[in-house]
Amino acid sequence: MDADPRDVRIQQLEAENQALRQRIDELEQLLASFQQRIDELERAAARQAAPFRRKDKDKKPPDQHKPPGRPKGHPPAFRPPPEQVDEDIEMRLDQCPDCGGPIADVRRIISDSHRFSRIIDKK
Secondary structure, eight states: OOOOHHHHHHHHHHHHHHHHHHHHHHHHHHHHHHHHHHHHHHHHHHHTTSTTOOOGGGOOOGGGOOOSSOOTTOOOOOOOOOSSOOOOOOOOOSSOTTTOOOOSEEEEEEEOSSOEEEEEEOO
């Protein structure tokens, strides 16, 4: 007795179906491993916002923190004056830069390339 062609086709489709289900399982496992790797990389990228931050176990307690700035009574440190001044610019003051009031008499304005000193008499 010959096999019914429909039965043969059903067996072929069931075998193909089994192979496709196996392939789906493999791809789902691969997808899960990729998703896990993506999550790890995203967590690592979020931690890099502060790469020099100390771990909680290495942090100093607040009572051991050093106050900011240089110690009191240290010798002053100034930027040295420039060796060559490229341009002298005369700048007139229309009003006091501190209070905005009128200026009675400007005795002297000393300037270099980075800082201005003003001596102002106010009425």
